[in-house]
Ligand SMILES: Nc1nc2c(ncn2[C@@H]2O[C@H](COP(=O)(O)OP(=O)(O)OP(=O)(O)O)[C@@H](O)[C@H]2O)c(=O)[nH]1
């Protein structure tokens with residue numbers, strides 16, 4: 191951000207721009223969730239598996255978000271780490287109905303938490319226990335314990351049950367993330 195931009199931000203005339211990376215296994219609902227955050231007239235009913243990544247923009251609580259919607263397919267997962275250094279927050283989406291692959295999600299989470307660009311930073315992580323509408327889905331508590339979220343150190347985290355098709359739980363999660371990012375930016379200034 192240039193000096194002029196910083197001044198305009200300071201005056202409260204411009205929203206602070208932040209980056210978030212949206213990760214999680216393929217088919218967990220990342221793109222569907224981001225689609226819900228678009229203005230109604232821009233939403234699509236035709237979401238296909240992401241190739242590589244897409245970017246989406248949305249606003250919340252005075253922040254202007256650039257969200258990197260990453261593909262969760264195994265061949266594209268190595269791309270995720272390229273975005274870690276510049277991200278202000280992480281959205282990790284889990285398909286709560288995909289019990290057989292929750293261990294794969296846990297392994298990807300471990301790789302994230304131990305990555306050199308993430309390990310030592312107090313970077314907020316928002317988990318969506320998505321597809322809560324499906325029968326036999328794990329609850330947010332079930333997803334949290336399957337992923338051992340209680341063992342996360344040095345980071346603020348929060349988990350929300352969501353239904354990305356209807357948007358249930360999505361706004362609540364994004365509001366938490368906005369507040370957590372603002373708090374971590376304030377902390378970094380001190
Ligand atoms: N029932 C239900 N289906 C969902 C929900 N969220 C997403 N889906 C469906 O899950 C499928 C995958 O959704 P995507 O948003 O493409 O998943 P993704 O995580 O972006 O997948 P990749 O781009 O391949 O990594 C689609 O058929 C969605 O309609 C949900 O909350 N409930």
Ligand SMILES: [Mg+2]
Nearest residue numbers: 220221239240
């Ligand atoms: Mg996608």
